[in-house]
Amino acid sequence: MKTADSSSRDTALPARAEHGIAAFVTGTDTEIGKTFIASALLARARLRGLTTLGLKPVASDCFENHDGLVNADALSLQAQCEPEADYESINPWRFAPAIAPHIAARQVGVNLEVAKIAAHVRGQQTSAPRDLLLVEGAGGWRVPLNDDEDFSDLAIELGLPVILVVGLRLGCINHARLTLEAIERDGLEIAGYVINHLEADIEVSEDNMATLSRTLRAPCLGVVPWMCDEDLSNTRHAAERAASYLQLPCGLESRSVHVVQE
Numbered sequence: 001m002k003t004a005d006s007s008s009r010d011t012a013l014p015a016r017a018e019h020g021i022a023a024f025v026t027g028t029d030t031e032i033g034k035t036f037i038a039s040a041l042l043a044r045a046r047l048r049g050l051t052t053l054g055l056k057p058v059a060s061d062c063f064e065n066h067d068g069l070v071n072a073d074a075l076s077l078q079a080q081c082e083p084e085a086d087y088e089s090i091n092p093w094r095f096a097p098a099i100a101p102h103i104a105a106r107q108v109g110v111n112l113e114v115a116k117i118a119a120h121v122r123g124q125q126t127s128a129p130r131d132l133l134l135v136e137g138a139g140g141w142r143v144p145l146n147d148d149e150d151f152s153d154l155a156i157e158l159g160l161p162v163i164l165v166v167g168l169r170l171g172c173i174n175h176a177r178l179t180l181e182a183i184e185r186d187g188l189e190i191a192g193y194v195i196n197h198l199e200a201d202i203e204v205s206e207d208n209m210a211t212l213s214r215t216l217r218a219p220c221l222g223v224v225p226w227m228c229d230e231d232l233s234n235t236r237h238a239a240e241r242a243a244s245y246l247q248l249p250c251g252l253e254s255r256s257v258h259v260v261q262e
Ligand SMILES: Nc1ncnc2c1ncn2[C@@H]1O[C@H](COP(=O)(O)OP(=O)(O)OP(=O)(O)O)[C@@H](O)[C@H]1O
Pocket: 027, 029, 030, 031, 032, 033, 034, 035, 036, 037, 073, 137, 138, 139, 140, 196, 197, 198, 224, 225, 226, 227, 228, 232
């Protein structure tokens, strides 16, 4: 049984997005919560009855499992895909070392190219269209893919609006402002930013957040608290919990309704 938002019970099917929304997820740095927030946004969409797909087209820091080389980010995004998506389509380019992807690729003789990666993403959009598609980069906005192209060029080639995840720590105000300036200068729409707490409590966090809100001229899609280890042990549950602090981008929030599975 399905229930509409604000706990009023309603068996009607959720309002579906008229057109799918796709966005590129970048961050103020590496390890600041892009995957965590992207997974939470996908979880929010899924819980509202929308179809979802999360892609991590290029990943370094991969490990071997029974399926071969896999990456934790891609697995986290895969867990939020509705309907399910196969691993290969989520993360076709994967490299073991936990280093910058262009260097990891070069070490094994692979040249990462925007045109090929963009073609893969477009192929997914066409063959498996979803209400919400999120494409996660790696590290920050200007991380290279090769000697001439950056992850930002991939977002530009795809013409995707950008979601900026701001990892709340000392230094993030500068990183967030510079990143938004760069995205604007690159001519892309900013779908919004998310403030993600990287510690239980940082000094003057309210003042930092007020400064971010004053200086980042973009919609704030949410402020996600630091979650303790017990909450993170189940990644699907953690994403669903974080989802409650977020709004979906690009008008998707108002085009969907909360659905509770019984
Ligand atoms: N709000 C939070 N509460 C608790 N842990 C968090 C939170 N946000 C992120 N983390 C943890 O911080 C680590 C880094 O987050 P995440 O992997 O999402 O970073 P990233 O920006 O995607 O990194 P990369 O550049 O490697 O893709 C992960 O272990 C994640 O579970």
